[in-house]
Amino acid sequence: ARRAGRPEVTPMYNVEDAQNVMQHFTPCDYNSVYEICPGLKVRFVDAGHLLGSSSIEMWVTEENVTKKIVFSGDIGNHNRPLIKDPQYVDSADYVVMESTYGDRLHDTPPDYAVELSKVINATFTRGGNLVIPAFSVGRTQEMLYFIRRIKTENLLPEHPNFEVYIDSPLAVEATNVFHENVSDCFDEEAMELISAGINPIKFPGLRVAVSSDESKMINFDKKPKVIISASGMCEAGRIRHHLKHNLWRSDSTVLFVGYQVPGTLGYALLNGAKKVKLFGEEIEVRASIVNLPGISGHADKNQLTEWLGAIKNKPEHVFIVHGEESTAEYFANHVHETFGYDAVAPYSGDAYDLITNQKVADGSRKLVEKKASYGMASREKTIFDRLVAAGQRLVSVIQKCQGMANKDLSKFADQINALCDKWDR
Template sequence: MAKLTFYGAVAGVTGSMYLLETDQSTVLLDCGLFQGRREEEEANQQGLPFNTSRLDAVVLSHAHLDHSGRLPLLVGEGYSGPIYMTRPSCDLIEVLLKDAASLQERDVAWENKRRRRAGKEEIDPLYRLEDVEETLGFCQGLKYHQRITIADGVEVRFVDAGHILGSAIVELFINEGGVEKKLVFSGDLGNSQAALLRDPEVVESADVLLLESTYGDREHRSMADTLLEFEQVIEAASENGGNILIPSFAVGRTQEIIFRLGELYQQGKLRHQMIYLDSPMAIAVTEIYHRYQSVYNDDDRAAIDSTAPALRASQKSLHTFLPTLRYSTTTEESMALNKLDSGAIIIAGSGMCNGGRIRHHLKHNLWRQRSHVIFVGFQAIGTPGRALVDGAEYFAIGGERITVRAAIHTLGGFSAHASQSQLIDWLGHFQGVKPRLFLVHGEQDAKQALSEALSRLGWKARIPHLGETIDF
């Protein structure tokens, strides 16, 4: 009998990890970092909660670190088997894991300086760049809809989740004693209003279903209203001369925002602003998006193509759609942006303001009344971004407290996650006997609200506990 154990993303949104054990094989589904508050991130230091020598294969739903960020730890503990994902995810994961390793090494170097001065024992980073390089050697990219055997009695197929480039709904087919059972993990389902990517694909059958619930308790604002407010913020900044800061996640959200700014540019509505993408990682990811334009939805791909008809398809990109876009790659270029007191739209990471270049831009702009900060993604409890959204009067950085006078905007319609109604609509395509449903990847209130909404529609949803094992 197959067993599934929930090792992450059950008490909150992050740390995705599920262990499938059959009579013949053991497969790990996702291997993500815990992110957010310090006590949550400390769970990453505790080691993996299972014997890695028993693993036959690893399956990754997509490249975001809360789904992939512990893969180097897995390899460090001796795993040397295949790690299956989509082809775009293979490209993205290299950028994300290398960036994560670099940040860890840098942070630990600073911490060890402090420890040496205090006579304390030094610490090691979770993993280093060489650990990432070793991990990348085990990654294997698959096409969407390609069904292959990954372990004795276990097959996998990826279908498009529409969340970020390469994101997948994972279908695992388990054959025991001539009987096939199907485990489906939604991964992170995309927002059908979002730009560039296609809507999440339909799945019609499963025996066990793991469903994300990040926005299980709310609806997104309509994209029409979101774009109208976006345009109004840009117009206000244009009139009063203020800068606009957009803390943005490097994968997915940044490319969506660039596309939406491109639409405004093509409509003649970006009159004075220059757009600066100030994130080496987001720049690298944007170039990867360019290589995979074949997976864009038809309408947005046609819009990009129409702006540069004389160019070959390989030359058309978000850059040709938004000619005022500039990349800031070096530290010096980033610092130069702090001298701009008007006319700039600066997109920088991190998306929750708990690191990266955005913090320095906030330091130089939050105290200005004519500045604007636009949040376009989920802000986890305990992060600086969440504090600003909730009305914080001060922003702390480098021992300073910066007074918040800038206008703070939250545009939830840009979310890359499905809303409650979109999750329910996606579930509505399942045929016949309903699968056993488990809600994961959500704060407790979100999961509870989604569970109650589903119960009114005849679904019985379970909210699993960390370390819980189910049989099927």
């Protein structure tokens, strides 16, 4: 425990010890305590982020002192389809927790099946394809869940027998893993469907493409269809081929259902790119680019706070990690103000003695020096980033207004123009 950050010390535990224990693990074997070796026990707790994702409780004994260290992992968003909500941990001496969405709240989610049916209907009415870049694990299966609802609830009577292609070998394998772990990992709603003899992520018209030849044939079929393919940010994989075949088509739609990191092709498309380069060829963007916001696998600020608040005792220290630097620092301050805990967003290389709860080494402080150099300019950039994010949210809200009454659309447009007139200097 206290030897972390001291490479000259011989490790307490070796790889063979870990391998001997790991070979006995089974998928989703939550809430069982495993002794890796004398002085080290672990337990996995369902984190509700992806199928099989876990928070980890560790009991570490050194010099006759035992400390419990909890690693949150990625904590899941509540009330998502298929998988269970995050399971809470009730005690910890030290907590190492994520802060991905530690400075923001998720919007109230719409009925995704209804919203998705609108996008499919508009695309098929034009005669085009709906292309969905989606991560192979989690997001693909959620899309299948919503499409099954569209078909079984007859939300798209205009196109009742449309076909859906999963074009990602990894997504196909991940879907099989979902099927194999139904009883351990599915939530109550999904289990009710299973009990009624309904597969939550299977429906008539579902097709899979595993080989490259099967993938190529999808775009030779002229019938309008839904194509779900990886990667979710369009940086690699078969999705790029489907974009090449559909971006230039004004009748097709590309639907984003996940966060797009700045600098990725997905981010460029979502932010209005008129031309993109794929496989050395410049492609003009004529397809409709749509975002279905709110589908996030990560807990937001309130849900992260709730997860930490379930710990009944006062931890000796909370370490905030896995978030943008400003977000991690913000959430560390929030934790301190909310619970009174000692909370810090450590820098790379910081080391703490977990027996004495003392910091024993400082890591890189380049970021601190950078802040000192840039001063106010750095803070202004952060505020400007917030403004850009607000603008992107406004665009997503506008996209959801399609189909509203003309009177409401006109009123909204007048409000936006009045705001622009005020600030267009």
